[in-house]
Amino acid sequence: MTTITSCPIPAARLRTRVYLLHFVEPYKHARHYLGCADDLSHRLAQHRDGTGARLTKVVRDAGGSWVVARTWRGGRRLEKRLKSRHSGVRLCPICRGEVTLEQVLDSQSPPVGRVPGQRVPMGPGRPMYFRWDPKRH
Numbered sequence: 262m263t264t265i266t267s268c269p270i271p272a273a274r275l276r277t278r279v280y281l282l283h284f285v286e287p288y289k290h291a292r293h294y295l296g297c298a299d300d301l302s303h304r305l306a307q308h309r310d311g312t313g314a315r316l317t318k319v320v321r322d323a324g325g326s327w328v329v330a331r332t333w334r335g336g337r338r339l340e341k342r343l344k345s346r347h348s349g350v351r352l353c354p355i356c357r358g359e360v361t362l363e364q365v366l367d368s369q370s371p372p373v374g375r376v377p378g379q380r381v382p383m384g385p386g387r388p389m390y391f392r393w394d395p396k397r398h
């Protein structure tokens with residue numbers, strides 16, 4: 262499988278997170294990417310740059326975009342457990358109809374009152390959204 266990522270550092274030692282990317286345009290049979298990272302924003306930047314994972318690189322190269330549908334606090338063990346369900350759809354609030362893609366994309370507008378550049382701490386399970394926009398690059 263090309264979607265396996267390695268997280269060699271024990272989750273307890275870091276703020277490791279498991280995250281689910283939902284592809285705006287399905288790529289072949291792939292609609293999601295599940296991974297984990299001890300520095301999520303850094304890993305998302307890697308995905309954006311095409312160095313995060315093979316799957317996100319091919320999606321990116323095909324002009325596709327994605328959003329972070331969901332994150333969990335946890336590491337490789339949680340990632341394995343979630344992957345063993347073999348269903349990104351059931352994990353994904355967008356696919357489950359709990360939130361629409363439009364809402365996710367709308368939520369990326371900077372909220373009123375937030376200081377630009379200020380880091381906002383993420384709670385467990387709190388969605389964090391990112392969209393790769395090839396037109397802006």
Ligand SMILES: [Zn+2]
Pocket residue numbers: 283284292293330349350353354355356357
């Ligand atoms: Zn989804």
